[in-house]
Amino acid sequence: MRAVHYLNQFFAGLGGEEAAGTEPTRVDGPVGPGKGLAAALEGIEIVATIACGDDYFSEHEEAALERLFELIDRDGPDLLVAGPAFGSGRYGYACARVAAEATKRGIPGLAAMHEENPGVATAAGKVVIVPTAVNVAGMRDALPRIATLATALASGRELGPPEEEGYLPRGFRRNRHHGATGAERAVDLLLAKLAGETRSEVGGAFDRVEPPARVGDLPHALIALVTEAGCVPQGNPDRLPSVRAQAWLRYSLVGEKRLEAGDYESVHGGFDVARANEDPNRLVPLDTVNGLVDEGRIGRLHEFFYTTTGNGTPVATSTEFGREIARELRDAGVEAVLLSGT
Amino acid sequence: MAWEVCTFGPDVLEPDVGRIEDLARAEAALAGVHVAVVEPGEPVRVTHVLDAVEPRIRPDGRMAFPIEDRAGEGVTNRISDVAVLSCLDFPGEERPLHEQESIVDLAGPAADLTPFGSMRNFILAFRPGDGAGHRAIDSAVRRVTLRAAEVLAEPTLSAEPAHTHVFALGPADDSLPSVAALVQLSDLGQLYQLYLYGTPAGECGLPKPVDPAEVMDGAVTAGEYHWAAMRNPTLFFQLSSLVRTLYREHGKRLRFAGVVLMRGYEQSADDKQRAADAAAQVAVGLGVDGVVITTDAGGNSHTDTMLTCRACEHAGVKTAVIVCEETDLEATAPILTDWVSEADCIVSTGNVEQLAPAWKPERVLGGEHLLDGTPAAEAGPIPVRNYLGAANQMGQLDLGATSW
Amino acid sequence: MLAKEIEREGIPTVFVTSLPTISTMIGVNRTLRGPAITHPFGLDEEERRQIVERALEMLETDVEPTTVWEVAS
Numbered sequence: 032m033r034a035v036h037y038l039n040q041f042f043a044g045l046g047g048e049e050a051a052g053t054e055p056t057r058v059d060g061p062v063g064p065g066k067g068l069a070a071a072l073e074g075i076e077i078v079a080t081i082a083c084g085d086d087y088f089s090e091h092e093e094a095a096l097e098r099l100f101e102l103i104d105r106d107g108p109d110l111l112v113a114g115p116a117f118g119s120g121r122y123g124y125a126c127a128r129v130a131a132e133a134t135k136r137g138i139p140g141l142a143a144m145h146e147e148n149p150g151v152a153t154a155a156g157k158v159v160i161v162p163t164a165v166n167v168a169g170m171r172d173a174l175p176r177i178a179t180l181a182t183a184l185a186s187g188r189e190l191g192p193p194e195e196e197g198y199l200p201r202g203f204r205r206n207r208h209h210g211a212t213g214a215e216r217a218v219d220l221l222l223a224k225l226a227g228e229t230r231s232e233v234g235g236a237f238d239r240v241e242p243p244a245r246v247g248d249l250p251h252a253l254i255a256l257v258t259e260a261g262c263v264p265q266g267n268p269d270r271l272p273s274v275r276a277q278a279w280l281r282y283s284l285v286g287e288k289r290l291e292a293g294d295y296e297s298v299h300g301g302f303d304v305a306r307a308n309e310d311p312n313r314l315v316p317l318d319t320v321n322g323l324v325d326e327g328r329i330g331r332l333h334e335f336f337y338t339t340t341g342n343g344t345p346v347a348t349s350t351e352f353g354r355e356i357a358r359e360l361r362d363a364g365v366e367a368v369l370l371s372g373t
Numbered sequence: 374m375a376w377e378v379c380t381f382g383p384d385v386l387e388p389d390v391g392r393i394e395d396l397a398r399a400e401a402a403l404a405g406v407h408v409a410v411v412e413p414g415e416p417v418r419v420t421h422v423l424d425a426v427e428p429r430i431r432p433d434g435r436m437a438f439p440i441e442d443r444a445g446e447g448v449t450n451r452i453s454d455v456a457v458l459s460c461l462d463f464p465g466e467e468r469p470l471h472e473q474e475s476i477v478d479l480a481g482p483a484a485d486l487t488p489f490g491s492m493r494n495f496i497l498a499f500r501p502g503d504g505a506g507h508r509a510i511d512s513a514v515r516r517v518t519l520r521a522a523e524v525l526a527e528p529t530l531s532a533e534p535a536h537t538h539v540f541a542l543g544p545a546d547d548s549l550p551s552v553a554a555l556v557q558l559s560d561l562g563q564l565y566q567l568y569l570y571g572t573p574a575g576e577c578g579l580p581k582p583v584d585p586a587e588v589m590d591g592a593v594t595a596g597e598y599h600w601a602a603m604r605n606p607t608l609f610f611q612l613s614s615l616v617r618t619l620y621r622e623h624g625k626r627l628r629f630a631g632v633v634l635m636r637g638y639e640q641s642a643d644d645k646q647r648a649a650d651a652a653a654q655v656a657v658g659l660g661v662d663g664v665v666i667t668t669d670a671g672g673n674s675h676t677d678t679m680l681t682c683r684a685c686e687h688a689g690v691k692t693a694v695i696v697c698e699e700t701d702l703e704a705t706a707p708i709l710t711d712w713v714s715e716a717d718c719i720v721s722t723g724n725v726e727q728l729a730p731a732w733k734p735e736r737v738l739g740g741e742h743l744l745d746g747t748p749a750a751e752a753g754p755i756p757v758r759n760y761l762g763a764a765n766q767m768g769q770l771d772l773g774a775t776s777w
Numbered sequence: 778m779l780a781k782e783i784e785r786e787g788i789p790t791v792f793v794t795s796l797p798t799i800s801t802m803i804g805v806n807r808t809l810r811g812p813a814i815t816h817p818f819g820l821d822e823e824e825r826r827q828i829v830e831r832a833l834e835m836l837e838t839d840v841e842p843t844t845v846w847e848v849a850s
Contacts, residue, residue, distance in 0.1 A: 203702065207775055208771045213614075213771070217615070218615075218619065222550065240784050244839060302561075303562065350782055357783040370780050370792045373814045676798055
């Protein structure tokens with residue numbers, strides 16, 4: 032197995048702060064901490080060391096990455112190891128970016144740094160990171176642990192839990208058997224909370240979008256109707272699944288004043304659709320909106336309505352649907368959307 | 374009130390398959406049942422599993438799964454390490470049943486996702502009657518399965534138990550925190566509901582407090598067939614880890630104040646809020662310091678859980694909430710179906726999106742093909758969501774999702 | 778997730794749902810609480826008109842992130 036090792040100017044022996052503007056460069060074999068790492072690696076050879084000044088990387092990230100990967104590709108490595116960067120923010124950032132880019136290009140990337148290094152957040156699940164001490168005094172301790180992870184990663188096997196394998200959690204949610212049942216854990220957590228120590232097995236949150244500014248002139252605006260409630264033409268001609276939808280659909284509203292019962296139905300698998308099927312306008316309020324267009328309260332109605340089912344669809348999938356629908360709406364000049372869910 | 378449980382080992386069984394077949398034959402909505410006995414760890418995959426029940430019988434002749442008599446008092450005999458698994462492929466295209474496969478592997482890499490791999494299983498593979506409706510078929514299957522669990526336990530009536538245990542709540546030190554379990558029973562109509570004394574959960578005047586022993590003594594039975602991993606089969610109530618843990622800790626680390634049953638799948642925002650507030654008020658009425666809140670099934674029943682959590686916290690009752698995760702394998706933060714900021718103490722019973730590695734069983738029972746048409750023996754990796762009770766949200770099992 | 782992605786394109790979107798806690802959890806900015814899962818836009822035309830007009834009002838208002846409105850103000 033062949034590995035390439037990434038270092039900054041300091042650890043590559045090119046100089047201190049005065050050399051932080053150094054452009055990407057390549058040296059045969061291991062250098063500096065790479066020598067200790069090479070000694071700890073079994074069956075993996077460090078064929079080259081690439082280095083870049085911390086300032087150069089942060090100021091010319093795209094150019095730096097492009098040049099670094101020209102150098103890396105020459106050696107066709109099976110693995111890229113970056114750092115250890117300890118507590119150094121700029122170096123940690125570069126290690127995370129270089130290792131993430133390697134992973135993206137199909138070369139498993141491994142970085143090492145202190146758990147509070149900003150590079151950890153930069154890596155955001157894309158890179159396996161070995162935790163180290165905050166400063167270089169932790170080098171001797173870090174190298175054998177980096178070597179162990181490097182061997183595991185290069186073998187191509189799926190990594191086990193972080194505390195067993197010795198890496199920082201990337202955030203992926205994987206199952207394990209705790210030994211204690213969920214009920215036993217719940218009672219323990221509740222008693223701890225009653226004693227003043229609140230802990231949870233689930234943390235984290237969804238990202239946020241800045242709310243777009245209000246619609247300034249609704250009586251002249253183009254608005255669109257979208258639903259996650261699985262409203263489709265009667266008989267579901269395009270076979271929209273009732274759960275875990277893998278598609279979104281759009282149907283023309285040209286000439287339709289309201290959604291007639293018998294012409295439209297809901298195929299949503301997460302609620303009793305009887306009431307919606309009696310009157311599909313209860314899901315997609317076409318009758319009311321057309322009335323408001325006639326009254327001049329709304330400018331115009333977009334010629335299609337968009338539909339999918341929200342239940343059980345993986346977040347990544349429904350996010351992708353959202354993006355695709357959003358692009359269509361944007362290109363059609365839609366200025367506001369009425370979206371119905373369950 | 375005291376409830377005595379006499380435990381017998383599987384050796385007491387004298388299975389009479391003919392009697393179980395007769396039970397099915399007596400049902401107009403069923404064409405019959407195929408009964409198979411599978412020993413622990415046999416390389417078998419069971420498909421279309423609806424429910425799991427532990428064999429139980431009462432020596433005094435009352436029903437083990439009572440409809441009129443009260444459960445949780447007197448004596449009940451049980452046979453440990455044995456399960457009756459009912460299996461059925463509902464005919465037609467009832468949504469979303471035909472997409473929500475329910476599997477139990479008794480060996481292989483997914484055997485530890487359910488407790489059945491280490492048990493002796495009576496697989497009842499039912500055949501629906503021609504032209505019978507889903508509801509009639511389901512009612513018949515549940516009736517026969519519960520009755521079969523009683524029939525199997527009959528030999529205990531003339532045997533000596535391996536051990537007996539009395540569930541009773543004695544006095545406990547006032548300085549210990551008072552804790553109740555808020556146990557959610559879903560009701561989204563037949564095929565998607567649990568039963569209390571044979572009555573759908575939504576028609577039982579929930580929320581209301583019950584004696585914890587009732588929960589374990591057959592008062593609650595299952596008939597909820599959404600995503601398999603999020604189901605709470607009857608056996609999980611009979612052997613409730615939550616109720617047993619609270620009994621065990623009573624007088625040691627806490628005072629067990631009881632179980633409050635509440636409904637999942639209230640169908641309007643107002644009803645959800647009202648039910649959540651009512652559950653919190655029942656908890657306040659019990660004078661508890663904290664509650665463990667459980668969840669049944671997936672989708673908007675999670676909203677009932679979260680609103681109940683919020684209502685309790687606002688009423689001064691601390692909460693721990695049990696839910697599973699539905700986190701995409703590439704996502705780097707946990708994804709819950711619902712969440713409120715008051716839910717700061719959550720137990721994760723697993724990520725249902727994770728795949729169990731492919732495994733080729735030597736035998737398939739319940740139905741040769743999965744509901745999506747795939748041959749069950751050649752199915753490739755199967756998501757945890759399709760394994761019966763694997764990520765159940767009463768905390769019956771030890772699975773949980775952690776950050777990797 | 779649709780509402781969030783459409784708003785990411787800069788198009789104000791009102792999500793009418795009877796489960797606003799889910800909506801705010803995932804980060805939807807303009808949520809209007811509908812009367813029921815089975816009929817988010819109400820049972821009859823009068824009720825629907827009230828809900829739609831309230832939704833339009835929300836589209837014409839600058840909001841803080843994850844705002845939830847009720848139909849009756």
